[in-house]
Amino acid sequence: MTTLHDEQAPENQQSPTVDPKGVPGKAGRYLEGITAVIGMELRQRLRSRGWYIMLGIWFALIWLVTALVWMSWKAQSGYNFDPGFGRVSPGPLIFEAVCAFVLLFGLLVAPAFSANAISGDRSAGTLAIMQVTLLRPGQLLWGKFLASWVVSLAFLVVSVPFLIFGIAQGGLGVGYILVALLMLALELGVVCALGVGISALANRPLFSIVVTYLTVAVLTFGTLIAFALGAAVSNGTVEANQPFYKGMEMYPDEQAPAQDTEIYPPVPLPTDVTDQNDEYACYGPLQPQSVSRTERVAWLLAMNPFVVVADAIPYPARTTQEQSYGVNGVFENISQGARYAQAGPDATFQCAGGKVTASRFDQQVPLWPLGLGLQLLVAGAILALGWRALRTPAGKLPKGTRVA
Amino acid sequence: MTEDQPPPPVEVEVETPEAIPPEPFHGLSATGLSRSFGQVHAVVDMTLHAPAGQVTALIGPNGAGKTTLLLMLASLLAPDTGAISIMGIDPVKNPSAARAKIGWMPDTLGVWEALTAREILTTMGRFYHLPKSTIASRVTELLERVNLSALADQKARVLSRGQQQRLSLARALLHDPQVLLLDEPASGLDPGSRVALRSILRGLAAEGKAIVVSSHVLAELDEIADGAVFVNQGRTVLLQSVEQAVAQGRKYSIAALDAPALSAALASLGVDFVPGFGRRDAVVVTLGSEILAANLLRELITAGVPVSDFGPATGALEETYLSMEVEQP
Numbered sequence: 242m243t244t245l246h247d248e249q250a251p252e253n254q255q256s257p258t259v260d261p262k263g264v265p266g267k268a269g270r271y272l273e274g275i276t277a278v279i280g281m282e283l284r285q286r287l288r289s290r291g292w293y294i295m296l297g298i299w300f301a302l303i304w305l306v307t308a309l310v311w312m313s314w315k316a317q318s319g320y321n322f323d324p325g326f327g328r329v330s331p332g333p334l335i336f337e338a339v340c341a342f343v344l345l346f347g348l349l350v351a352p353a354f355s356a357n358a359i360s361g362d363r364s365a366g367t368l369a370i371m372q373v374t375l376l377r378p379g380q381l382l383w384g385k386f387l388a389s390w391v392v393s394l395a396f397l398v399v400s401v402p403f404l405i406f407g408i409a410q411g412g413l414g415v416g417y418i419l420v421a422l423l424m425l426a427l428e429l430g431v432v433c434a435l436g437v438g439i440s441a442l443a444n445r446p447l448f449s450i451v452v453t454y455l456t457v458a459v460l461t462f463g464t465l466i467a468f469a470l471g472a473a474v475s476n477g478t479v480e481a482n483q484p485f486y487k488g489m490e491m492y493p494d495e496q497a498p499a500q501d502t503e504i505y506p507p508v509p510l511p512t513d514v515t516d517q518n519d520e521y522a523c524y525g526p527l528q529p530q531s532v533s534r535t536e537r538v539a540w541l542l543a544m545n546p547f548v549v550v551a552d553a554i555p556y557p558a559r560t561t562q563e564q565s566y567g568v569n570g571v572f573e574n575i576s577q578g579a580r581y582a583q584a585g586p587d588a589t590f591q592c593a594g595g596k597v598t599a600s601r602f603d604q605q606v607p608l609w610p611l612g613l614g615l616q617l618l619v620a621g622a623i624l625a626l627g628w629r630a631l632r633t634p635a636g637k638l639p640k641g642t643r644v645a
Numbered sequence: 646m647t648e649d650q651p652p653p654p655v656e657v658e659v660e661t662p663e664a665i666p667p668e669p670f671h672g673l674s675a676t677g678l679s680r681s682f683g684q685v686h687a688v689v690d691m692t693l694h695a696p697a698g699q700v701t702a703l704i705g706p707n708g709a710g711k712t713t714l715l716l717m718l719a720s721l722l723a724p725d726t727g728a729i730s731i732m733g734i735d736p737v738k739n740p741s742a743a744r745a746k747i748g749w750m751p752d753t754l755g756v757w758e759a760l761t762a763r764e765i766l767t768t769m770g771r772f773y774h775l776p777k778s779t780i781a782s783r784v785t786e787l788l789e790r791v792n793l794s795a796l797a798d799q800k801a802r803v804l805s806r807g808q809q810q811r812l813s814l815a816r817a818l819l820h821d822p823q824v825l826l827l828d829e830p831a832s833g834l835d836p837g838s839r840v841a842l843r844s845i846l847r848g849l850a851a852e853g854k855a856i857v858v859s860s861h862v863l864a865e866l867d868e869i870a871d872g873a874v875f876v877n878q879g880r881t882v883l884l885q886s887v888e889q890a891v892a893q894g895r896k897y898s899i900a901a902l903d904a905p906a907l908s909a910a911l912a913s914l915g916v917d918f919v920p921g922f923g924r925r926d927a928v929v930v931t932l933g934s935e936i937l938a939a940n941l942l943r944e945l946i947t948a949g950v951p952v953s954d955f956g957p958a959t960g961a962l963e964e965t966y967l968s969m970e971v972e973q974p
Binding site: 270273274277280281284285288289365366367369370371372373374375376377633634635636 | 716717719720721722723724736737740741744745747749751753754755756757758759760764768769771772773774816
């Protein structure tokens with residue numbers, strides 16, 4: 242067992258020299274290399290017990306969240322009264338809670354699978370072994386990225402039963418679940434791409450994992466803080482006149498007999514009304530009003546993964562009455578809030594330009610394509626930097642790097 | 646993501662023509678290589694020619710730049726200056742073509758611990774674009790050759806250091822490379838595996854491959870290597886064939902059953918000697934050539950000294966190495 246075999250390989254047989262005709266086409270060879278990397282990565286992941294343990298914990302957590310939401314709804318449903326338009330099922334509540342938790346946990350778990358993909362190989366001395374083969378840096382990156390994405394998607398698959406449970410409780414269409422799953426998958430992909438890109442740049446696995454978590458934190462919390470601060474400094478003015486609320490005529494209300502009109506005469510509409518709707522009218526001369534120009538910093542908000550997912554889910558049109566009863570869930574509020582910020586004071590400040598403006602829940606311009614686009618741009622840029630760092634023969638090396 | 650070769654090094658050194666051996670040189674050649682990492686000049690000026698069909702030893706103290714040189718030869722690191730030719734291919738300009746011809750065995754082990762030996766080699770075969778139909782048989786053949794067949798389906802993490810080393814050798818040989826770069830291949834190997842490694846390397850050289858071996862086990866290299874390149878502090882200090890090393894003077898250790906008789910005989914022959922440093926009661930003499938050694942032995946026997954041991958005290962390459970007076974940092 243301790244000796245190597247002395248005899249030489251018979252050289253008359255076909256020696257396995259690198260054969261350019263062996264694989265069809267350049268693209269085919271490129272894909273072949275990527276699948277080889279994916280296969281190698283998945284094989285290693287599926288053999289680690291930690292992965293199964295994490296999957297188990299994940300399943301238990303989502304189950305717990307679903308059960309708690311359902312129970313809390315049950316407990317409250319005794320007091321819930323039916324306003325008459327269907328907020329009777331816990332479906333949307335469970336669906337949103339599961340969605341939010343899956344996204345939250347996904348953001349926490351995805352870096353664990355992606356952020357050591359290349360730095361781990363580097364510290365184990367296996368990266369150089371791959372680099373010295375005919376594998377190209379792009380194949381390495383694509384393979385590592387796709388493998389970590391597939392592994393993260395397994396967590397999404399585990400949570401599907403709970404999303405279906407939420408849908409089954411009624412109140413939402415099947416389209417919801419498909420859009421939500423697609424967006425969650427895309428967000429996990431963005432995090433995996435960030436993680437793999439950062440791991441290609443970093444020397445040590447610990448460093449790249451921490452930096453990836455920080456990046457995720459920047460996307461999740463940093464964007465909110467940056468938006469708030471940005472909105473605070475983005476002062477501007479908008480030309481607007483005064484709103485006149487028709488509801489201000491409190492007396493008499495609709496139920497009250499009409500004979501009291503002489504005692505409580507309706508407040509007359511101002512004479513110089515520029516525009517009006519059922520709710521209020523705009524009147525008077527246009528004056529500059531100081532506002533926060535949120536549309537300038539809405540892109541920061543758009544990069545938030547929760548905003549992207551919430552905004553991509555289509556919500557049914559709401560009546561004013563529904564809004565006042567708070568039918569819309571948290572995700573819908575996030576979506577509308579973000580769109581409101583994006584529209585800016587020109588479209589949302591009351592009586593801006595003397596026009597009646599759409600209410601908060603009527604913002605139709607979606608924000609998520611911008612957010613997802615920016616996320617992809619950042620992830621793509623980091624991957625491109627990682628690709629540069631993986632090229633060999635290496636020119637400049639970061640300090641303290643050892644190739645092998 | 647586009648795939649492009651990295652840009653050529655900024656400075657292209659115009660090499661002095663006399664440094665390049667007469668074309669066509671078949672094998673691996675590197676001339677005037679230098680490479681620094683920030684302030685550290687790992688390789689200052691190294692020249693190495695490893696002809697096909699020969700084993701070339703790369704010898705130098707720790708930190709002499711051996712691994713950096715091998716990394717440059719393996720197309721992983723771009724030299725700051727100098728030119729490399731792998732069977733006529735420049736690995737900086739055309740790394741893919743060069744890599745198809747290079748087999749590299751690093752000094753770090755680098756195994757994927759969760760994969761089996763067979764899986765590692767099979768994946769490597771796919772990375773090298775070997776024809777799918779031949780990968781399995783080639784992997785089996787190599788596992789056989791490095792005597793890992795019995796452990797082929799064990800996770801690499803259960804392999805011992807020496808076994809991982811042999812797996813690493815099999816990996817380097819997988820795509821039948823024309824140039825082999827082995828960084829400390831014998832470290833961690835048991836004596837039996839060392840003998841086998843020696844015979845594998847001689848066999849590969851006989852097939853016409855150019856082999857570069859860096860090692861600290863100098864006595865071993867006497868047996869394997871045809872030539873040696875001595876490096877120190879980032880420079881090539883000496884190019885020497887093993888014949889030259891043998892021909893130069895070296896120390897011989899002599900022991901006899903009757904130590905005083907040996908001392909007396911050497912004194913009467915006018916040969917300077919010093920007590921040996923081994924445990925045994927031996928003396929060490931310095932002789933200029935093998936002929937002188939043969940003469941001395943004959944004269945000692947003729948003088949009736951009961952010589953029990955007569956042999957080189959150091960290996961031929963070790964002698965050169967020690968005479969280099971390398972500065973250990």
